[in-house]
Amino acid sequence: MAAGVLTSDWAPAFAAVPRSAFLPDLIWPFDMAAGRSVAVCRADDPAAWRGYADDADVPVVTQWDDGEHAGTEPGAVPTSSASMPSVVFRMLGELDLRPGHKVLEIGTATCWNAALMAHRAGPGNVTTVEVDGAVATAARSAAERYGLGVRVVQGDGARGYPEGAPYDRVIATCGVRSMPYAWVTQARPGGVVVVPWGTHFGNGDAVARLVVAADGKSAAGRFAGPVEFMKLRAQRAPVINHSAYVPGSVTNGEESATMLTEPDVLGGQFGPQRFVWGLRVPDCCHVVAEKRDGGRPVWFYGLGGDRSWACVWFQGGEAARVWQSGPRRLWDEVAAAHRWWVVQGRPDHTRFGLTVTADGQRVWLDDPEAGPAGSWAV
Template sequence: MSGGALSSEWAPSFDAVPRSAFLPELIWPFDMKAGTSIAVSRTDDPAVWCGYADADVPVVTQWDDGEHTGRDPGQVSTSSASMPSVVFRMLRDLDVRPGNRVLEIGTGTGWNAALLAHRVGAENVVTVEVDGAVAERARSALERFGAGVRVIHGDGYEGCPESAPYDRIIVTAGVRHVPFAWVEQTRPGGLIVAPWGTHYGNGDCVARLAVAADGQSASGAFTGPVEFMKLRAQRLPPVVHGDYVTGGPGDRDTSSTSLTENMFLGERFSSQRFAVSLRVPHCHHVIADKRDGARPVWLYGLTDRSWACVMFRDDGEARVWQSGPRRLWSEAEAAHRWWENEGRPGHDRFGLTVTAEGQAAWLDTPNRSWPV
């Protein structure tokens, strides 16, 4: 269930705490073959339900912040049970020891909190959930299972200062800014593990941050790419194309690029995409569908109405259009060139440092950092 990556220290917890004990009657697992979420009822088809509960796939448990009704998938998934392999990877990164005090941001189904409780003791785990209905369901599931974890309905962005300090903080939602409150609530030498990224895209990378001896910063390398639902306080508002692309051809610059689609985009979780996301601030990109051998990629500025479009083609050089105070494609192309010149670094060569003044990304060492 953990994708073949389960280590000996966590095996007893995963054996004793099945994900199925924390899933609701109706779930929407992601079907890998269909490439979409499907509705599965334990009442109607218990064998299929149990199969997905035990499979290494993400399972949506809430759509549209609870406004969704019916069996069909909703518009936006807003609570879920993560892939068991991802859950294990993050718990491994957390490096908990028996007796550690742990704060979890994002209770979800309660399964992750129950795994932690089995390892460190339920009295040492506090979990915070922003959605009241989700928090109540998780509290009930944890009580039925016999894991007396303290579940708090609140905004995890603020942490849980009344129970601090913690030895470990683990975050189960995508973060765009690590609040310094989490650093303040972690003991010096403690760890914060969180999926982090920029608004460039939906992808995240797991940051493993060690709190400094003086408690004034937390820093560490990324351990690998993931994708999580975003912390509700940090969701990106909708980017409306029509608010950017206005006027006629005279309002934009036209050029070309020698970069190909594969060179620039790579795979979904490619390190070049992550590098560009770190080097082109306050920008969101959208990859459109390919038609007739052509794929447009759009870049939108988040602090002004700058935009760019590169039209990659299978049979020729890509054309570029740019408009606004920033030349976003020029920035993106320069970021890709920087990544190439640095030896095409993977995710684990990048890191993040958080202080009271803000956060900075770095390559290889915190001494080579820039604000993000």
């Protein structure tokens, strides 16, 4: 509350619906000091479990590897979780949920978020869709145990839940790279859609708050700020086979140099740079490698099928070495995106917005009516 994330109108729901009531006995909270997820079992260490479940503002993984994981050690890929409470309430604040509103949630996970909304909106007003059968079953049991009248549906969240439409509010708790148009058509005109959105350039997202137009055929609004969510399963990032792009040495690529620094290109963890590069350098992803030999390589891979790649080697204050190959000069595109960003005044996430129609989605800078120079189909 001191940080302004949990507002007074949501405080009763936070007090009445504890996160611990929706978590399994074995959880993997993110240990900020260690920088990794750690296993905590309620039976083995109830105090630690309770501390992470109710007191710590950290994300808690509840499933790895789409349920294929076994044992207590963290798995390879987290696939379901309870988000940080600060992120949960930041997004609920953007949703502007009122008593009596009908809500559609995409991504049930533990059902804590849906239960918070049901406490606010009232019994029978929240429908939540979960793609994973085991996760949906556990969430349904938790919802019934808590008695808040949440409808848990197992299915593909990309199609929404037309049987319950229209909704006053739609919220996704998974990141998307292309917002399903069904979420627009299933919301009322004037309804609000809150969704973490980004590009395949990286794993980061930004929270988009969209308002559905009066004719119900489109939705538009600005980004509120950066977040990072697990992705809608059908929109996960493609797996990159490095050797298929770079079968030999990096020195086989065309070499050049740049005075752009590592902070110029990567920014902070939640800085706007990589969000902007994803807009300005389409069909591209990047991988930040561990430092070695006093430097750090950052790789860029084209996703259009032509196997274009680039690598920049940052080493202290020296000019960075660059190699690139393929029909696209991906590093040149990133450098051009940086120049554009500087000319525009280094805009952060909140100067950008998203418009979704039946024909696709478009991101714009400052003005939703911007022409081709100020907007991009993505």
